[in-house]
Amino acid sequence: MAKSILTVDDSASIRQMVSFTLKGAGYDVTEAVDGQDGLDKAKSKTFDLIFTDQNMPRMDGLSLIKNLRALPQYRSTPVLMLTTEAGDAMKAQGRAAGATGWLVKPFDPAKLLEVVKKVIG
Amino acid sequence: MRLRQLILSLLIVLAVLAGLYLSSTASASLTLKHYLIVVAGFAALMLLQSRQSASEAEEIRSESTDQQLDSLERDFDALLNILNEEFSAQIQSTQNELDQLRAMLNDAIQKLIGSFTGMESTTRHQHDLVIQLTSQQASGHDPNVTNHGGQESITFEDFLQDTTQTLNMFVDNTIDSSKLGMELVTKMDEINLEMDKIRKILNEVEGIASQTNLLALNAAIEAARAGEAGRGFAVVADEVRKLSLRSSEFSNEIRSHMGDVTDSVSKAEDVIHKISSKDMNFALQSKQRVGDMVARVQDINATMKTVVQELAIATDKVEHDVHTAVTSMQFQDLASQLITHSMSRQQALQQILSGIVAIDTAHLDQQNRAAHWHYKLEEARALIERTRHNPVKQVNVDAGDIELF
Numbered sequence: 001m002a003k004s005i006l007t008v009d010d011s012a013s014i015r016q017m018v019s020f021t022l023k024g025a026g027y028d029v030t031e032a033v034d035g036q037d038g039l040d041k042a043k044s045k046t047f048d049l050i051f052t053d054q055n056m057p058r059m060d061g062l063s064l065i066k067n068l069r070a071l072p073q074y075r076s077t078p079v080l081m082l083t084t085e086a087g088d089a090m091k092a093q094g095r096a097a098g099a100t101g102w103l104v105k106p107f108d109p110a111k112l113l114e115v116v117k118k119v120i121g
Numbered sequence: 122m123r124l125r126q127l128i129l130s131l132l133i134v135l136a137v138l139a140g141l142y143l144s145s146t147a148s149a150s151l152t153l154k155h156y157l158i159v160v161a162g163f164a165a166l167m168l169l170q171s172r173q174s175a176s177e178a179e180e181i182r183s184e185s186t187d188q189q190l191d192s193l194e195r196d197f198d199a200l201l202n203i204l205n206e207e208f209s210a211q212i213q214s215t216q217n218e219l220d221q222l223r224a225m226l227n228d229a230i231q232k233l234i235g236s237f238t239g240m241e242s243t244t245r246h247q248h249d250l251v252i253q254l255t256s257q258q259a260s261g262h263d264p265n266v267t268n269h270g271g272q273e274s275i276t277f278e279d280f281l282q283d284t285t286q287t288l289n290m291f292v293d294n295t296i297d298s299s300k301l302g303m304e305l306v307t308k309m310d311e312i313n314l315e316m317d318k319i320r321k322i323l324n325e326v327e328g329i330a331s332q333t334n335l336l337a338l339n340a341a342i343e344a345a346r347a348g349e350a351g352r353g354f355a356v357v358a359d360e361v362r363k364l365s366l367r368s369s370e371f372s373n374e375i376r377s378h379m380g381d382v383t384d385s386v387s388k389a390e391d392v393i394h395k396i397s398s399k400d401m402n403f404a405l406q407s408k409q410r411v412g413d414m415v416a417r418v419q420d421i422n423a424t425m426k427t428v429v430q431e432l433a434i435a436t437d438k439v440e441h442d443v444h445t446a447v448t449s450m451q452f453q454d455l456a457s458q459l460i461t462h463s464m465s466r467q468q469a470l471q472q473i474l475s476g477i478v479a480i481d482t483a484h485l486d487q488q489n490r491a492a493h494w495h496y497k498l499e500e501a502r503a504l505i506e507r508t509r510h511n512p513v514k515q516v517n518v519d520a521g522d523i524e525l526f
Binding site for chain 1: 227230231234238241443444447448449450451452453454455457458512513514515518519520521522523524525526
């Protein structure tokens with residue numbers, strides 16, 4: 001059965017590009033439009049991997065990670081930040097919140113798939 | 122005004138000093154003294170008048186300055202209001218244009234993604250079809266492809282090979298049949314020769330029967346001549362003659378049957394000869410044609426293999442281009458975030474200016490005004506601080522860094 005991945009981003013084009021890349025490699029991809037939508041969808045179904053943007057309306061990426069880590073089913077699930085933010089201070093906040101890794105936009109599809117394979121196989 | 126007062130003061134002092142001097146001298150006339158006193162008095166009067174005028178002028182000037190200041194303040198307020206309105210209108214227009222730009226970018230990227238994914242899907246489908254076709258043509262069986270009956274499909278090359286094998290078997294059998302036919306013809310010739318021999322033997326048999334008949338006839342004559350003594354011999358001679366006649370009948374009967382056999386053999390020989398010679402030509406031509414076809418198919422297969430190799434290279438290039446396109450098309454997100462950030466900076470500027478105008482037009486006393494200025498300054502600093510962080514540092518659409526914690 002295909003591994004399931006949730007991609008959370010307020011940019012429709014990024015969601016489409018992530019879905020396009022991951023679906024092409026055989027993964028089952030679900031999209032969420034912001035942190036709150038991502039949290040709701042993560043509660044309704046357990047995902048193997050989550051990608052999230054940082055700057056989003058209603059709930060940002062770091063808050064989403066903190067909320068996810070509070071849920072038993074997401075204590076050890078890989079959550080990768082995919083954002084334009086590239087500052088060390090922000091990365092440190094991400095690491096402290098429980099992020100598994102940090103990818104700076106724009107992403108290269110081949111490298112994105114490499115990371116996904118490394119993280120969930 | 123001050124110079125006039127100074128001159129008048131100096132004139133009074135001079136008049137008084139001159140008066141005092143003339144008083145001390147007896148020679149001075151009384152009229153001159155009086156004249157000097159009048160001058161001093163007039164000067165003093167003028168001085169007093171001048172001072173009063175100066176005082177009045179000062180008052181008038183002060184009132185005028187206040188009026189000018191009030192006027193300036195009103196003008197300044199009006200100017201600030203105009204500036205605020207104009208600035209707000211400009212910022213609103215800029216924000217509307219940035220919104221328009223963001224919407225256009227969003228619309229363009231959606232169409233671009235739709236067209237791109239459609240193109241990629243079509244290219245992938247095209248590639249799969251070519252691979253399917255070429256693998257069937259060039260590489261033999263494709264276990265993933267089955268026909269409608271669920272059976273494993275066969276390639277065109279397989280079909281040709283099977284056909285060639287079948288045709289070869291057919292040709293070989295035909296050649297064997299032809300050879301057998303020729304052998305049959307030879308055998309038929311041998312049979313004819315044997316038949317001729319039999320005919321000769323039959324001729325001899327007929328000759329013997331004829332002579333036997335003649336001898337039997339002679340014997341019967343001799344028996345009749347012998348009379349009663351030859352009666353028994355005459356019976357034997359008669360039987361011998363009958364046997365010779367029957368022998369001749371049998372011989373004729375055999376000759377007749379042999380004629381039929383000879384005709385049949387001759388006809389069979391003709392038929393076998395025709396069949397064997399006709400099938401041989403047809404089979405040999407078919408074999409040659411199939412051989413040519415197989416050679417052409419092998420050429421096509423060699424071309425197909427080259428095409429497949431070139432297709433693999435083209436596929437790698439398409440994949441690389443797709444990755445570059447996917448990376449580049451993320452420009453819309455970066456541009457959109459930059460536009461949003463730029464708009465938040467403008468909103469902060471507008472908010473700060475509106476705050477300043479509100480203070481100036483509030484008609485507050487100096488103390489309250491200072492307190493408001495301080496508050497607005499702090500507010501402005503906070504606003505500026507909030508908009509200082511730019512979420513997009515990228516200056517191009519090269520792929521960003523990846524870091525796993």
